[in-house]
Amino acid sequence: MRGRQTVRDMVLSLAVIGVLVAAIYIFIPHDDSGTAEKNAVQTVDTRVEIATARRAAPYPVAAPEGLPKTWRATSVSYRATEDGKGGAWHLGLLDPEEQYAAVEQSDAPAEKFIQDVTLGATRAKGEQAVGSKKWDRYKGEKYNALVREEPGVTTVVTGTAPYGRLAELAAALVAKKG
Incomplete structure (x- = not known):
């Protein structure tokens, strides 16, 4: 029992x-629908942050203009340093195929900055033509990148997106000082 x-x-x-x-x-x-995954990453409004960064940064801040609406901004920030050197601009996006791409800029020493934002990518052979400018190619396990070093600022377009998409983003960049 x-x-x-x-x-x-x-x-x-x-x-x-x-x-x-x-x-x-x-x-x-x-939400079990097919759009749940797409909507899981929130789109952010970048206008205020871009204007603020352009006023605060000691270099012209690059932000895309004229990209199709299929590109979605997912993160944006500007981090200043107390000494006025090493300020970092970040704008993260998803391309039309949901691949990650980011614009990273800083006046910090280029080599360390590039290593940090590309997650250890190394310089690859060849350059990428973007309009009339040449960008250096970097290849890594996680991210590819296009890098342009200019006096006072290093601009890196990096992410999981293929080089063609990174070049599309780089071509849309307009650097302005606020």
């Missing part, structure tokens, strides 16, 4: 747990 009570109690406990799990599943919001 004791064995039957134990089995009966276990079955009842499992039934109660099953009812609780079903109630949680029904009453907790969830």
Whole structure:
């Protein structure tokens, strides 16, 4: 008789747990649609941050103009330093194929900055023509990058997007001082 009570109690406990799990599943919001994954990364408005960075940075801040709306900004920041050197501009985007691309700029020493924002990518052979300018190619395990070093600022366009998409983003960059 004791064995039957134990089995009966276990079955009842499992039934109660099953009812609780079903109630949680029904009453907790969830989205199983195909757009859920796309909407998981939130789009951010960059206008205020771009204007603020252009006023604060000691170099002309590059931001894209004229990119199709299929490019979505996902993160934006400007971090200044107390000594006025090494300020860093970041603008993260998703391209039309949902690949990551970012614009990174700084007046910090170029070599360390490039290594940090490209996650250790190394200089590759060849250059990428973007309009009338030449950008150095970098290749890494995680990110590829296009790098342009100019007096007082290094601009890096990096991410998981292919070089063609990175070049498209680089071509849309307009550097301005606020």
